[in-house]
Amino acid sequence: MFRYVVAIFLGFIFSQNIEIVDIKVEGLDRLNKEDIYRISKLYPGMYLDRGDEINKGINKLWSLGRFSDIQFYLEDESDNGITLKIIIDELPVIGDVKYIGNKKKKDKTLNELIELSSGQIISGNTLFNAEQKIVNDYIGDRFYSVTVSHEIEDTDVDYIKNLNFYIYEGSKSRIKNINIRGNENFPFYSFLNKNQLSKIFGNTKEFKWYFPWRGKFNQSDFDMDIKNLEIFYKNKGYRDFKILSKDIAYFDKKIEINIDLYEGEKYFYKEFNFINNEIFPDEELLKELALKPGEQYNKEKLDIAIFDNINSLYMDQGYYFFNVTEEIVPYGKDSLIVNLILNENEKVRIRKIHIKGNDKTAENVIRRELKIYPGNIFDREKIIESMKSLYMLNYFETVDPQISVVSDKEIDISMNVVEKETGRANFSMGYNEYSGFSGGGGFEFINFLGKGLKLQVDYQKGLQNQINSGFNQSTSSGSADFESFSISFTEPRIFDSRNSIGFSLYKAEQGARSGYSDYDIENIGGSISFGRRFKWPDYYTGGSWSIGIRNSKYFGNLEDLENHFPDDLIHGRNSIPYANRKGLKLTQTISRTNIDNAEFATTGSKLVWTSILSGGFLGGNENYHKHVFNFKWYTPITNKIVFYQNYTFGAIKALVKDEYISSRTRFALGGTGIPYGEMLRGYTDSDLGPRIPGTYSHGGNILFKYSSELRFLLSPSPTVYFILFADAGGIWEDFNNVDIFHLKRSAGFGVRLNMPMLGMIGYDIAYGFDKYDDPLFTDPPRWEQHLIFGVPLN
Numbered sequence: 001m002f003r004y005v006v007a008i009f010l011g012f013i014f015s016q017n018i019e020i021v022d023i024k025v026e027g028l029d030r031l032n033k034e035d036i037y038r039i040s041k042l043y044p045g046m047y048l049d050r051g052d053e054i055n056k057g058i059n060k061l062w063s064l065g066r067f068s069d070i071q072f073y074l075e076d077e078s079d080n081g082i083t084l085k086i087i088i089d090e091l092p093v094i095g096d097v098k099y100i101g102n103k104k105k106k107d108k109t110l111n112e113l114i115e116l117s118s119g120q121i122i123s124g125n126t127l128f129n130a131e132q133k134i135v136n137d138y139i140g141d142r143f144y145s146v147t148v149s150h151e152i153e154d155t156d157v158d159y160i161k162n163l164n165f166y167i168y169e170g171s172k173s174r175i176k177n178i179n180i181r182g183n184e185n186f187p188f189y190s191f192l193n194k195n196q197l198s199k200i201f202g203n204t205k206e207f208k209w210y211f212p213w214r215g216k217f218n219q220s221d222f223d224m225d226i227k228n229l230e231i232f233y234k235n236k237g238y239r240d241f242k243i244l245s246k247d248i249a250y251f252d253k254k255i256e257i258n259i260d261l262y263e264g265e266k267y268f269y270k271e272f273n274f275i276n277n278e279i280f281p282d283e284e285l286l287k288e289l290a291l292k293p294g295e296q297y298n299k300e301k302l303d304i305a306i307f308d309n310i311n312s313l314y315m316d317q318g319y320y321f322f323n324v325t326e327e328i329v330p331y332g333k334d335s336l337i338v339n340l341i342l343n344e345n346e347k348v349r350i351r352k353i354h355i356k357g358n359d360k361t362a363e364n365v366i367r368r369e370l371k372i373y374p375g376n377i378f379d380r381e382k383i384i385e386s387m388k389s390l391y392m393l394n395y396f397e398t399v400d401p402q403i404s405v406v407s408d409k410e411i412d413i414s415m416n417v418v419e420k421e422t423g424r425a426n427f428s429m430g431y432n433e434y435s436g437f438s439g440g441g442g443f444e445f446i447n448f449l450g451k452g453l454k455l456q457v458d459y460q461k462g463l464q465n466q467i468n469s470g471f472n473q474s475t476s477s478g479s480a481d482f483e484s485f486s487i488s489f490t491e492p493r494i495f496d497s498r499n500s501i502g503f504s505l506y507k508a509e510q511g512a513r514s515g516y517s518d519y520d521i522e523n524i525g526g527s528i529s530f531g532r533r534f535k536w537p538d539y540y541t542g543g544s545w546s547i548g549i550r551n552s553k554y555f556g557n558l559e560d561l562e563n564h565f566p567d568d569l570i571h572g573r574n575s576i577p578y579a580n581r582k583g584l585k586l587t588q589t590i591s592r593t594n595i596d597n598a599e600f601a602t603t604g605s606k607l608v609w610t611s612i613l614s615g616g617f618l619g620g621n622e623n624y625h626k627h628v629f630n631f632k633w634y635t636p637i638t639n640k641i642v643f644y645q646n647y648t649f650g651a652i653k654a655l656v657k658d659e660y661i662s663s664r665t666r667f668a669l670g671g672t673g674i675p676y677g678e679m680l681r682g683y684t685d686s687d688l689g690p691r692i693p694g695t696y697s698h699g700g701n702i703l704f705k706y707s708s709e710l711r712f713l714l715s716p717s718p719t720v721y722f723i724l725f726a727d728a729g730g731i732w733e734d735f736n737n738v739d740i741f742h743l744k745r746s747a748g749f750g751v752r753l754n755m756p757m758l759g760m761i762g763y764d765i766a767y768g769f770d771k772y773d774d775p776l777f778t779d780p781p782r783w784e785q786h787l788i789f790g791v792p793l794n
Helices: 033-040 053-063 107-114 124-140 219-235 282-289 299-315 363-367 380-393 558-564
Strands: 002-005 018-026 067-078 081-090 093-100 147-154 160-168 174-181 242-250 254-262 268-275 323-331 335-343 349-356 396-405 410-419 423-425 428-432 436-448 453-462 482-491 499-510 520-533 541-555 578-593 604-614 624-636 641-654 702-716 719-732 744-755 759-768 782-789
Touching: 018 033, 018 067, 033 053, 053 067, 093 107, 107 124, 124 147, 124 160, 219 242, 219 254, 219 299, 268 282, 282 299, 299 323, 299 335, 299 380, 349 363, 380 396, 380 410, 499 541, 558 578, 719 759
Parallel strands: 002 067, 018 081, 093 160, 174 254, 268 335, 349 410
Antiparallel strands: 067 081, 147 160, 242 254, 323 335, 396 410, 423 436, 428 436, 428 782, 436 453, 453 482, 482 499, 499 520, 520 541, 541 578, 578 604, 604 624, 624 641, 641 702, 702 719, 719 744, 744 759, 759 782
């Protein structure tokens, strides 16, 4: 506390320039009077001209937190000025801190907990906080009967005091009984009954010897369970439900919880009335409400129906200031009349849209993704779709639209974004126990120069695991190494339009692997592309078309070359024989993506349909057409658990009879899918499908694969999630051999981590249930490990 007395505070002093002749200070132990002058900004010889100097001086001294009492007096007044007297009572400081009675916790632990040490000032607030920290720490360890008191002990120095904390620990207590009275319609315990109240108490459980981890009491968890109990009853129709009393009784080694409740009647809707609605008729509002007379009362569903369904209906039409008042009138014994009083107000237009937080990304890159513009009627749904489009760019951690009211007819919208690192070293690596490591790296910029440009440089390298020698490894190159380099560039919204352009260049060398590829292959080529976002069926849908050229050389045994290629394509017969093919291909891709997040999608789907025509009327001597259909579907279980499904179907057909189709063009299945195959965990890389006995798979012309995953989000930033998965798939030579009832199956678990600058990293452990299509391998592969860098997002 503090008090001050100034005899001339009635305005006489503060109406003149009064000089402070002297300031006397009493009660100082550690400070001197010069310290008081400096802190209070009051000095002998200064003039009081504003009238609040003394008041401010007192506040400055008090804010220092070193005094228990401050008293100001006017000691003398004369024509020369005034003399002030300040009497101060300084708070003591800590000498030693001792604990008495603490058997379960060491002094060092308690010192670290309360954070009090020698030389600190002792105040009532400091002592109260220290006691509460000790009590809460003991309660956290189930010592619910703990009590803590303190004693301030004098020392030889007046202003130094020792602190003694007296602790009565008591015994550990567990919840032994939860007694609920008044629950006539729902039992507390009932085996296999989904409505048993014990399930509602998810955090507060009785201790049982067979559930030794239960029995801990936490007040905040208990309050949450009581809230959940109320929600449960009101969602079951019991609108009048209430808790009459709740008592937590602490005994030496046990806790008893007693709850008295009143269930009331179970209610049903009698009718819904809409009042003051002019924009939409009752029939349309009732349909949008999605509730019917006779239906059981459910508070949660009613709130959603009113404040989501009805509210959205109006806000999507521009009625930003729309609001609804709910009035529920009991009728008879168990019926409710719901009156919804609507205040529709006027339509609102958007005056301005501000972009904030984009330090790296150009403003036009953000604006071109928006589905709503200045001058438009306000539309809540389009704002949500704009947020989704911005998230899908994968440039931003958060997108937060803020609305500012300009007038009753205009609003401003601020799109506040928080950017994240988008450039990354795009390492791509796979490992399994049979084939060892394969992969490479490069750089990927999805927001190059902040203009939304996409630039990617990629290098891949693979080495056959020489430790495993069970397969025939005799090839023309002596290994199954591969190496590739590619560069691509895309302008996804040229001149901020719906159109995109791009190009790519690549060079690849693939070593032969007996059975999978008969030749060492060298490819070099490039492509140019054009794309467009469609207006129909919606703006999630787009297409792209590219024209590419490729020059391929196949090095191998001359006899094999003559069996696979026309004579005019074979060169180097007297030195190093190879076949040289040139192909011109046209690729069309139709896609639709409406997922809500690029790194951890919880809802929506992705569909991609790709068709390739090579040769034929386009010219060249690689003649085939290839089609791949891929569909991904995301279903939310909770906000952190998602069920993911992935369907892939593909087919290749030669345009010329007995046309040789290279292994890089055919489908490959198994393992990580790196560098160009399809993932099917639990098996070695690209090793499923038709094969000559004792060799590797040589791929296939027909592909079918299905994957499902249950994803558990562990961290949103950086994105980390755990997965349980099951895969099934197969590849075949042609449709005559397709058998979707005999697929290769696997199941397992894994984790995904999205590292800034590195991209997605994955580690999977999978069990393959089915054996390879090779009579020499009679057992399934069983457990396989897969380490993957550069996992495609989603």
